[in-house]
Amino acid sequence: MKVAVVGTGYVGLVVGACFAETGSEVTCVDVDAGKIERLTRNVIPIFEPGLAEVVERNQREGRLAFTTDLAEAVTDAAAIFIAVGTPPDEDGSADLTHVLAVASGIGAHLAADAVVVTKSTVPVGTAERVRAAVASRSTVPFHVCSNPEFLKEGAAVEDSMRPDRVVVGADSQRTRDVMTELYAPFVRTGKPILFMDIPSAELTKYAANAMLATRITFMNEIANLCEKVGASVDAVRSGVGSDARIGPSFLFPGPGYGGSCFPKDVQALDRLADEVGSPMRVVSAVHAANEFQKTRLFTLTEAALGGSTTGRRIAVWGLAFKPQTDDMRESPALVLIEMLRAAGAHVVAHDPAAMTEARRRLGDAIEFADTAYAALAGADALVIVTDWNEYRHPNLDRMRTALRTPIVIDGRNLYDPARMARLGFTYRSIGRRSA
Numbered sequence: 001m002k003v004a005v006v007g008t009g010y011v012g013l014v015v016g017a018c019f020a021e022t023g024s025e026v027t028c029v030d031v032d033a034g035k036i037e038r039l040t041r042n043v044i045p046i047f048e049p050g051l052a053e054v055v056e057r058n059q060r061e062g063r064l065a066f067t068t069d070l071a072e073a074v075t076d077a078a079a080i081f082i083a084v085g086t087p088p089d090e091d092g093s094a095d096l097t098h099v100l101a102v103a104s105g106i107g108a109h110l111a112a113d114a115v116v117v118t119k120s121t122v123p124v125g126t127a128e129r130v131r132a133a134v135a136s137r138s139t140v141p142f143h144v145c146s147n148p149e150f151l152k153e154g155a156a157v158e159d160s161m162r163p164d165r166v167v168v169g170a171d172s173q174r175t176r177d178v179m180t181e182l183y184a185p186f187v188r189t190g191k192p193i194l195f196m197d198i199p200s201a202e203l204t205k206y207a208a209n210a211m212l213a214t215r216i217t218f219m220n221e222i223a224n225l226c227e228k229v230g231a232s233v234d235a236v237r238s239g240v241g242s243d244a245r246i247g248p249s250f251l252f253p254g255p256g257y258g259g260s261c262f263p264k265d266v267q268a269l270d271r272l273a274d275e276v277g278s279p280m281r282v283v284s285a286v287h288a289a290n291e292f293q294k295t296r297l298f299t300l301t302e303a304a305l306g307g308s309t310t311g312r313r314i315a316v317w318g319l320a321f322k323p324q325t326d327d328m329r330e331s332p333a334l335v336l337i338e339m340l341r342a343a344g345a346h347v348v349a350h351d352p353a354a355m356t357e358a359r360r361r362l363g364d365a366i367e368f369a370d371t372a373y374a375a376l377a378g379a380d381a382l383v384i385v386t387d388w389n390e391y392r393h394p395n396l397d398r399m400r401t402a403l404r405t406p407i408v409i410d411g412r413n414l415y416d417p418a419r420m421a422r423l424g425f426t427y428r429s430i431g432r433r434s435a
């Protein structure tokens with residue numbers, strides 16, 4: 001099947017490459033000419049495990065192509081995926097400018113009976129706006145479809161190849177047939193393709209992300225409470241997560257969620273609910289609680305340093321919003337660094353994958369260290385923001401020796417408080433007693 005994917009970012013590139021991997025002929029389109037030129041040479045713009053191999057193989061075998069020419073990609077495609085960004089606008093609603101611009105561009109070049117699929121995360125009602133935008137330029141009959149994406153950055157290829165489920169909002173048999181054929185190779189182990197009406201599919205994506213964000217935030221607040229009442233969040237988490245109705249995943253407390261999805265999707269759902277007069281008070285509270293949680297590492301650092309970070313040298317391990325990605329959108333590290341700098345601290349940071357992105361965002365506002373240990377040299381404290389594997393089992397003696405004062409603020413609860421105390425560290429983590 002011929003497929004076009006418009007928008008070659010974290011979602012579009014992965015989804016396009018994975019469709020090609022199962023035999024579809026895929027053309028990926030982007031307005032970023034530099035990105036497209038690099039992709040034709042197999043230079044991958046993002047850090048995503050396993051992606052380079054899939055792109056390289058499928059491009060070599062002629063199933064995957066990259067272009068800036070929308071017409072070239074769309075003209076004979078049976079399915080056209082819109083996978084461009086939907087960033088928050090000033091009030092937190094999803095900005096549909098890119099989605100609707102692409103839709104009207106598609107309309108001018110569409111083949112009869114093509115299915116225009118919205119892959120981007122968009123509010124309920126967007127498919128109808130896409131339909132109108134396509135129709136404004138189209139002279140042939142076509143179909144619209146909502147097919148939200150659930151991949152996780154850092155495991156995107158694996159998630160795309162083996163999804164838990166595929167959600168498809170469709171209102172025609174042609175759409176159901178095309179989507180069934182396209183996704184059949186991905187659900188061979190019996191995972192479902194869930195066909196539903198279009199508004200339900202659009203809402204499913206926001207409901208899933210808001211529920212995950214709520215779980216994280218709930219545990220963050222339980223962790224904060226643990227610190228006040230002398231409980232340990234590790235014990236509470238295993239006690240709670242052993243309940244089959246609750247389950248163990250997504251219960252680890254931390255410095256607040258970030259990334260390109262949870263923050264914006266929680267806000268967009270909140271706005272949508274307000275607009276239709278069905279306010280979601282839980283979702284509003286999740287957003288506010290997460291904003292607070294993102295300030296906690298700074299507060300803990302300040303307290304551990306006797307009330308002020310002014311003039312201090314602070315090492316930061318981890319800049320990406322989570323491990324296995326270079327994505328720093330809404331990363332808690334950005335809030336921490338901003339607060340440290342505003343307080344007059346000097347920041348020296350390390351991240352295994354996100355340093356290029358951090359340099360682009362922060363320039364020379366902070367110092368970058370080539371290795372995790374180099375960041376510690378002469379620092380007054382270390383703050384751990386991202387739980388990269390290489391930070392999980394470091395040489396603690398070497399850490400203590402490198403730091404000017406052995407203070408560790410651990411936003412990911414990577415180490416045992418009793419051991420850290422024995423080794424002479426002042427150690428603070430989230431929701432756990434200091435030994």
Ligand code: NAD
Pocket residue numbers: 006007008009010011012029030031032035083084085086098101102119120121122149150151152153260261
């Ligand atoms: P991204 O910013 O990484 O990529 C978007 C791409 O679209 C960019 O390369 C940009 O140049 C391109 N683009 C913008 N306007 C264009 C146009 N008119 N024509 C062609 N290309 C255009 O975004 P992303 O992270 O891939 O997210 C895309 C969508 O998928 C968003 O709605 C997001 O919410 C959703 N989503 C993202 C994830 C994730 O983990 N990143 C997961 C699920 C869903």
